[in-house]
Amino acid sequence: MNANVTLLALCQGLLMTSIGLTLSTSALVGNALAPQAGLATLPLAGQYLATLLALFPAARLMARYGRRPVFVGGALLGLLGVGLAGLAIWLGSFALFAVAALLIGVHNGTGQYFRFAAADAVTPAQRSQAISLVLTGGILAAFAGPALARWTRDSLGQPFLASFLALLAVTALGAWLASRLHIAAPAVAHHAEAPRPLALLLRQPRLLLALAGGVVGYAIMNLLMAATPLAMASQHCDFASTAGVIQWHLVAMFAPSLFAGRLVQRLGAPGVMGLGALLNLGAVAAGLSGMAVAHFQTALVLLGVGWNFLYVGATSLLTECYRPAEQARIQALNDSLIFIAVTLSTLAVAPLLQHLGWARLNLLAALPVLCLLLALLPAFALPRRLLRRLGGALGFRYGSAG
Numbered sequence: 011m012n013a014n015v016t017l018l019a020l021c022q023g024l025l026m027t028s029i030g031l032t033l034s035t036s037a038l039v040g041n042a043l044a045p046q047a048g049l050a051t052l053p054l055a056g057q058y059l060a061t062l063l064a065l066f067p068a069a070r071l072m073a074r075y076g077r078r079p080v081f082v083g084g085a086l087l088g089l090l091g092v093g094l095a096g097l098a099i100w101l102g103s104f105a106l107f108a109v110a111a112l113l114i115g116v117h118n119g120t121g122q123y124f125r126f127a128a129a130d131a132v133t134p135a136q137r138s139q140a141i142s143l144v145l146t147g148g149i150l151a152a153f154a155g156p157a158l159a160r161w162t163r164d165s166l167g168q169p170f171l172a173s174f175l176a177l178l179a180v181t182a183l184g185a186w187l188a189s190r191l192h193i194a195a196p197a198v199a200h201h202a203e204a205p206r207p208l209a210l211l212l213r214q215p216r217l218l219l220a221l222a223g224g225v226v227g228y229a230i231m232n233l234l235m236a237a238t239p240l241a242m243a244s245q246h247c248d249f250a251s252t253a254g255v256i257q258w259h260l261v262a263m264f265a266p267s268l269f270a271g272r273l274v275q276r277l278g279a280p281g282v283m284g285l286g287a288l289l290n291l292g293a294v295a296a297g298l299s300g301m302a303v304a305h306f307q308t309a310l311v312l313l314g315v316g317w318n319f320l321y322v323g324a325t326s327l328l329t330e331c332y333r334p335a336e337q338a339r340i341q342a343l344n345d346s347l348i349f350i351a352v353t354l355s356t357l358a359v360a361p362l363l364q365h366l367g368w369a370r371l372n373l374l375a376a377l378p379v380l381c382l383l384l385a386l387l388p389a390f391a392l393p394r395r396l397l398r399r400l401g402g403a404l405g406f407r408y409g410s411a412g
Contacts, residue, residue, distance in 0.1 A: 015131055018124045018144045019145075023151050024181070025117070025118065026155065027177075028088065030159075030256065031158055031159050034256045038239060039107060040053050044104050045104065048361055056115065059115065065342045068122075076193070078188060078191045081191065085184045087113050089181045093175075094113065095174040096178075117181070128141055129329055138322070140271075141326060145270075145321070146265075153261070158176055205333070208343075211331070217340075219385060224321065224324040224345075224347070226351075227316070227324065228349075229352055229354075230375050233359060234293065234310070237359045237363050238306055242303070245301050247303055259310035259313065262312070267322065274322060291376060293316060296309035297368065
């Protein structure tokens with residue numbers, strides 16, 4: 011792979027280090043600062059909302075100015091956000107912590123395009139591997155984020171103040187690495203066809219599967235992951251145990267990226283997505299089996315691997331479903347739908363856990379995964395020729411962007 015893919019993997023790793031730390035700490039900081047317990051995950055939900063709102067503007071800016079300046083600008087906003095988060099903890103201000111989360115969310119929003127930038131930097135045949143390799147940057151984050159939270163938790167007296175200050179160096183390094191990127195904008199020939207209407211694009215069953223895979227995989231992973239620190243706290247687990255569970259969850263999220271791209275080439279994107287959905291159901295089963303640290307750990311490891319297969323598979327499938335002129339719109343639509351679901355699931359975590367409990371929350375999470383698995387079955391269980399014939403009879407186009 012070329013130098014751009016390596017740089018993007020490092021940028022991804024640093025971004026996920028920040029995300030890993032905030033996931034380990036935000037609900038606990040929010041719980042300490044919030045005027046009532048039900049608002050504990052509000053800053054985290056605001057972070058996801060800001061990510062959502064940043065996606066379309068970021069896509070438009072990248073289409074006009076290229077990837078590099080937007081990645082650098084996003085990192086600089088993230089730098090401001092983590093600084094304000096530290097200040098909020100020092101002042102004991104829940105409102106300021108929520109504002110800081112918004113800026114961190116914008117940084118996360120620009121970072122969602124790292125994988126698509128990698129796809130732009132290689133040939134079509136290498137796209138699934140490039141996407142997968144960029145996500146391997148998260149392996150660094152799996153150790154760095156939670157470990158940084160543990161080491162710095164009480165370094166300055168107030169819990170997690172030093173943690174967010176340490177992120178200043180992490181985010182600044184990410185901005186510098188992004189400034190070293192050299193990725194040409196995708197060439198769109200003057201004679202190329204105009205972008206097709208969105209309604210027509212959404213008649214592609216494979217595009218719908220890609221969108222659904224990303225949304226369900228990310229939302230369910232986030233719901234159960236964000237609920238885990240609160241559920242573990244209810245069982246009087248110490249923070250070291252919670253950070254360890256999140257750490258190995260992050261390892262499970264990103265370590266499969268070392269081979270997921272090749273798996274997509276062998277099994278096809280829908281097949282890998284189907285494996286991811288099955289692993290998510292395994293995570294639910296582990297969550298239902300008990301509330302000891304080992305149960306939480308097993309559930310989140312299965313959840314992480316399942317997310318990876320769904321995310322890599324869905325992203326790879328998505329890149330087959332649009333033309334160059336449609337790229338920015340479809341990529342932004344995909345990630346917007348993902349972060350609408352993630353924002354809503356984050357807002358729902360505290361009240362659902364409070365009113366349903368951990369076991370029922372897991373059962374609720376299983377429902378959309380089962381629906382996705384049923385939708386995927388025809389895509390990898392039936393011959394393509396038969397699917398094309400059925401799709402043609404129904405007026406659908408089954409295949410690539412053509």
